[in-house]
Amino acid sequence: xxxxxxxxxxxxxxxxxxxxxxxxxxxxxxxxxxxxxxxxxxxxxxxxxxxxxxxxxxxxxxxxxxxxxxxxxxxxxxxxxxxxxxxxxxxxxxxxxxxxxxxxxxxxxxxxxxxxxxxxxxxxxxxxxxxxxxxxxxxxxxxxxxxxxxxxxxxxxxxxxxxxxxxxxxxxxxxxxxxxxxxxxxxxxxxxxxxxxxxxxxxxxxxxxxxxxxxxxxxxxxxxxxxxxxxxxxxxxxxxxxxxxxxxxxxxxxxxxxxxxxxxxxxxxxxxxxxxxxxxxxxxxxxxx
Amino acid sequence: xxxxxxxxxxxxxxxxxxxxxxxxxxxxxxxxxxxxxxxxxxxxxxxxxxxxxxxxxxxxxxxxxxxxxxxxxxxxxxxxxxxxxxxxxxxxxxxxxxxxxxxxxxxxxxxxxxxxxxxxxxxxxxxxxxxxxxxxxxxxxxxxxxxxxxxxxxxxxxxxxxxxxxxxxxxxxxxxxxxxxxxxxxxxxxxxxxxxxxxxxxxxxxxxxxxxxxxxxxxxxxxxxxxxxxxxxxxxxxxxxxxxxxxxxxxxxxxxxxxxxxxxxxxxxxxxxxxxxxxxxxxxxxxxxxxxxxxxxxxxxxxxxxxxxxxxxx
Amino acid sequence: xxxxxxxxxxxxxxxxxxxxxxxxxxxxxxxxxxxxxxxxxxxxxxxxxxxxxxxxxxxxxxxxxxxxxxxxxxxxxxxxxxxxxxxxxxxxxxxxxxxxxxxxxxxxxxxxxxxxxxxxxxxxxxxxxxxxxxxxxxxxxxxxxxxxxxxxxxxxxxxxxxxxxxxxxxxxxxxxxxxxxxxxxxxxxxxxxxxxxxxxxxxxxxxxxxxxxxxxxxxxxxxxxxxxxxxxxx
Numbered sequence: 037x038x039x040x041x042x043x044x045x046x047x048x049x050x051x052x053x054x055x056x057x058x059x060x061x062x063x064x065x066x067x068x069x070x071x072x073x074x075x076x077x078x079x080x081x082x083x084x085x086x087x088x089x090x091x092x093x094x095x096x097x098x099x100x101x102x103x104x105x106x107x108x109x110x111x112x113x114x115x116x117x118x119x120x121x122x123x124x125x126x127x128x129x130x131x132x133x134x135x136x137x138x139x140x141x142x143x144x145x146x147x148x149x150x151x152x153x154x155x156x157x158x159x160x161x162x163x164x165x166x167x168x169x170x171x172x173x174x175x176x177x178x179x180x181x182x183x184x185x186x187x188x189x190x191x192x193x194x195x196x197x198x199x200x201x202x203x204x205x206x207x208x209x210x211x212x213x214x215x216x217x218x219x220x221x222x223x224x225x226x227x228x229x230x231x232x233x234x235x236x237x238x239x240x241x242x243x244x245x246x247x248x249x250x251x252x253x254x255x256x257x258x259x260x261x262x263x264x265x266x267x268x269x270x271x272x273x274x275x276x277x278x279x280x281x282x283x284x285x286x287x288x289x290x291x292x293x294x295x296x297x298x299x300x301x302x303x304x305x306x307x308x309x310x311x312x313x314x315x316x317x318x319x320x321x322x323x324x325x
Numbered sequence: 326x327x328x329x330x331x332x333x334x335x336x337x338x339x340x341x342x343x344x345x346x347x348x349x350x351x352x353x354x355x356x357x358x359x360x361x362x363x364x365x366x367x368x369x370x371x372x373x374x375x376x377x378x379x380x381x382x383x384x385x386x387x388x389x390x391x392x393x394x395x396x397x398x399x400x401x402x403x404x405x406x407x408x409x410x411x412x413x414x415x416x417x418x419x420x421x422x423x424x425x426x427x428x429x430x431x432x433x434x435x436x437x438x439x440x441x442x443x444x445x446x447x448x449x450x451x452x453x454x455x456x457x458x459x460x461x462x463x464x465x466x467x468x469x470x471x472x473x474x475x476x477x478x479x480x481x482x483x484x485x486x487x488x489x490x491x492x493x494x495x496x497x498x499x500x501x502x503x504x505x506x507x508x509x510x511x512x513x514x515x516x517x518x519x520x521x522x523x524x525x526x527x528x529x530x531x532x533x534x535x536x537x538x539x540x541x542x543x544x545x546x547x548x549x550x551x552x553x554x555x556x557x558x559x560x561x562x563x564x565x566x567x568x569x570x571x572x573x574x575x576x577x578x579x580x581x582x583x584x585x586x587x588x589x590x591x592x593x594x595x596x597x598x599x600x601x602x603x604x605x606x607x608x609x610x611x612x613x614x615x616x617x618x619x620x621x622x623x624x625x626x627x628x629x630x631x632x633x634x635x636x637x638x639x
Numbered sequence: 640x641x642x643x644x645x646x647x648x649x650x651x652x653x654x655x656x657x658x659x660x661x662x663x664x665x666x667x668x669x670x671x672x673x674x675x676x677x678x679x680x681x682x683x684x685x686x687x688x689x690x691x692x693x694x695x696x697x698x699x700x701x702x703x704x705x706x707x708x709x710x711x712x713x714x715x716x717x718x719x720x721x722x723x724x725x726x727x728x729x730x731x732x733x734x735x736x737x738x739x740x741x742x743x744x745x746x747x748x749x750x751x752x753x754x755x756x757x758x759x760x761x762x763x764x765x766x767x768x769x770x771x772x773x774x775x776x777x778x779x780x781x782x783x784x785x786x787x788x789x790x791x792x793x794x795x796x797x798x799x800x801x802x803x804x805x806x807x808x809x810x811x812x813x814x815x816x817x818x819x820x821x822x823x824x825x826x827x828x829x830x831x832x833x834x835x836x837x838x839x840x841x842x843x844x845x846x847x848x849x850x851x852x853x854x855x856x857x858x859x860x861x862x863x864x865x866x867x868x869x870x871x872x873x
Contacts, residue, residue, distance in 0.1 A: 204740075206731070206732060207732065207740050209731075210729040210730060211726055211729050213723070214726060214729060214740075215729075215740070216711070216712075217711060217715070217721060217723070218741060218743045218786070219715055219716075219743050220740075220743055272731075
C-alpha cells in the first residue's frame with residue numbers, strides 16, 4: 037500500500053471519526069468532571085440531535101444550517117432532562133444518577149424510533165466523490181466536519197479560559213466545595229453545563245450522521261468509544277478529550293490491520309481497559325472518580 | 326382462551342419468571358449487596374446460553390458442537406464461562422467508582438454480541454445454535470413444561486437460599502458495610518477488592534446459569550434472541566422495583582415486571598400493523614419512564630432491604 | 640462593641656451537639672486564636688460562624704447584625720471570608736484565576752483588590768500564571784488567603800493555616816496574618832500549634848469538649864500553668 041493510500045483510506049477517515057468522537061468525549065468529560073457521574077444517555081442524546089437536524093433538512097434547510105438549530109434544541113432537551121430526571125437525585129449517591137441516565141438513554145432512543153422509525157436515513161442522497169488536493173482525497177463534508185470541530189473546540193476553550201461562567205465551571209470541576217464558598221451558584225453551573233453538553237451531543241450526532249448514515253442505534257454504538265476517549269485523555273480535561281477522541285478514532289480505523297473488520301468496535305474497549313490498568317488518570321492527568 | 330390454554334400460558338410465564346428471577350438475584354448480589362453497577366447483564370446471560378448450548382447440542386455442520394454432553398455439564402460450563410469473563414473485568418474496574426464498571430460491562434456485552442455474530446464456527450453466526458436438548462423434552466407438551474418449571478423453580482430456590490445464607494454471614498455484613506461507606510471500604514484496602522470481585526463473579530455466574538436455563542427451554546438460540554439493552558434494563562427495573570438488597574424483592578420484581586412486560590406485548594400485538602411498530606418502541610419508552618418513577622417515588626422498592634437483626638419493615 | 644460576638648452557641652453537623660455553649664468575641668483589628676486538644680470543637684466553632692453548622696442555641700452577631708443560621712453565601716456578602724484547612728485552592732487554576740474566583744460575587748473593577756492582594760503576597764506576583772496545585776504548601780496557603788481577601792472582608796476565618804507546614808513557612812504565615820490585620824482585617828484562626836499561635840495572637844481561647852475553658856491575652860494564657868499542662872504539653 038502506498039503512503040497516499042494509507043493517508044486517504046485509513047488516516048484521514050480515522051481523523052474525521054476521531055474528531056467526531058472528540059466532540060462527544062468533551063461532553064462526557066464535562067459531565068464527569070463537573071457533575072461527577074458517567075452520563076449514559078450521551079450517545080442517545082447525540083442520536084436525537086442527528087434526527088432533529090434530519091427533520092430540519094427534510095423541511096428544506098441545508099444540513100450545515102440545520103446544525104446550530106439542532107444544537108440549540110438538544111441543549112434545551114438536556115436542561116429539561118436534568119430538571120426532570122437527574123436533579124432530584126443529587127442528594128443520593130451519584131451512581132443512582134448513572135442509573136437514571138441509562139433509563140433516559142432508553143427513553144430518548146424510543147422517542148427517535150417512534151417518530152423517525154428504525155430504517156437508516158441520510159441527510160443527502162447520492163454518492164459524493166472526493167476532491168483531489170495534491171493526492172489527498174477529501175470530501176467537502178469531511179472538511180466542514182474538521183472545521184466545525186476546530187471551531188467548537190477553540191470556542192469552548194476560550195469560553196472556559198476567559199469567561200466568568202467558564203471559570204465557574206472549571207472551579208466547580210476542580211473543587212466544588214470551595215466554588216460554593218466562593219459564591220458560585222451550583223444550579224446555574226449545572227444548567228450551563230447541560231446546555232453546552234446538549235449542544236455538543238447534537239453536533240457529534242450530526243457529524244456522525246453526515247459522514248455515514250443515521251439510525252436509531254448510532255448514538256448508543258458510539259457511547260463506548262466516546263467514554264474511552266474521555267477516560268484516555270483524562271476525566272475533566274477538554275484537551276484530553278480531543279486527544280483521546282483522535283487516538284480512539286484513528287486506532288479504530290487502523291485496527292483492521294490486526295483485527296477482522298467486524299471487531300473495529302472492540303478497539304475502544306481494549307484501549308479503555310488498558311488505560312484503566314496502567315494510567316487511570318488518563319494521558320493528561322485528569323480525575324479518577 | 327380456554328382453561329387449558331390459560332394454564333399453559335401460566336406455566337410458560339412461570340418458567341420465564343424463574344429465569345428472570347435468577348438474573349435479578351445475580352444482580353442483587355452485585356448491586357443490592359455490594360453496590361456494583363453491571364450494565365452488561367445480557368452479555369453474561371448470552372455467554373451462559375451459548376456455552377451450554379454448544380456443549381450439549383446435537384451435531385450441526387459449520388460450527389463447533391455436537392458433544393452432546395450431559396445437561397449438568399452444560400450448566401456448570403455456563404456459570405464458569407460467565408465467571409471467567411467477569412473476573413478480568415472486575416479485576417481492572419473494581420478499584421474505581423462503579424461508573425467505570427458500568428462502562429466496561431457495556432463494552433463487554435457489546436463485544437460478546439460481536440463475537441456471537443462473527444464467529445460462525447463457534448456460535449453458528451446469525452443462524453444460531455439449534456438442537457439444544459431439553460430435560461424431559463420427550464414428554465408431552467404440558468408435562469414437559471411443568472417438569473421444566475419444577476427444575477427452574479428448584480434452582481431459583483437453591484440460589485435464593487445460598488444467597489440468603491451468604492448475606493447473613495460475616496461476608497454479607499462486611500459487603501453491606503463496604504457498600505454503605507466508601508471511606509471505610511478504602512481503609513480496608515485489598516481485602517475489600519477481593520470481596521467485591523467475589524460478589525461480581527458469583528453474580529455473573531448466576532446470570533450465566535439463567536442463560537443456560539433459557540437456551541434449554543427454548544431449544545435454540547440466535548443473536549436476535551437477546552436485545553442487550555432491553556434485557557439488561559428489564560432486570561434492573563425488576564430489582565429496583567422489587568427492592569434492591571432484598572432477595573425476595575428481587576424475585577417479586579422479576580414476576581411483576583415480566584407479567585407487565587408480556588401482557589403489554591400481547592396488547593400491542595393486537596394493534597393494527599401501521600401502529601404496532603410504534604407501539605413496540607413506546608413500550609420501551611415506558612420501561613425507561615418506569616425506572617424514573619420508581620427511583621423518584623419508591624426508591625427502596627416494594628420490599629425494602631431488611632437490616633439483619635432489626636425487625637422487618639411493616 | 641466587638642466585631643464578632645458569638646454567645647453560648649450550641650450545635651453540630653447532625654443531630655448530636657458538638658458545641659455545648661461556646662462564646663467568642665473578636666474585636667476590630669484583632670487576631671484571635673482558638674486552641675485546644677483534638678476533638679475540642681475548634682474548627683466546628685469556626686464553621687458555626689460561617690453558617691456551615693446547625694446552630695441550636697445561642698446567637699452570633701456580626702457588625703451589629705444577627706447572622707445566626709444565615710447561609711454561607713449571604714455571610715460572604717456581609718463581610719466574612721473563610722479559608723478551609725484542606726482543599727482550599729483551585730489546584731487546576733492559576734494563582735490569578737484563584738483570586739478571580741475569590742471575587743466571583745463582586746462585579747466591576749477588581750484592580751484595587753488585586754493590587755492589595757499582590758501587595759500582601761509579593762511572591763505570588765511572579766507566579767500569577769502558575770497553577771495553584773504546582774506551588775509549595777506555604778505558597779498555596781497564601782493563595783488560599785488571597786482568594787478569601789479578594790472580597791475585602793472585615794473578618795477572615797482561618798482553619799489551621801499552618802497545618803503540615805515547615806517552621807519557616809509557619810512563621811511566614813503568621814507574619815502575613817499580622818500584615819493582613821494591619822491592613823484592617825480582623826482574624827479568627829484555629830491553630831494546632833498552640834504555643835506559637837498564642838505567642839503571636841492578640842487574644843486566645845482554649846476550648847475543651849465543645850465549651851470554653853480559658854480565655855485571655857496570648858501572653859496570659861501562655862503563662863497560665865493549667866493551660867500549659869493540659870493543652871500545650873508542658
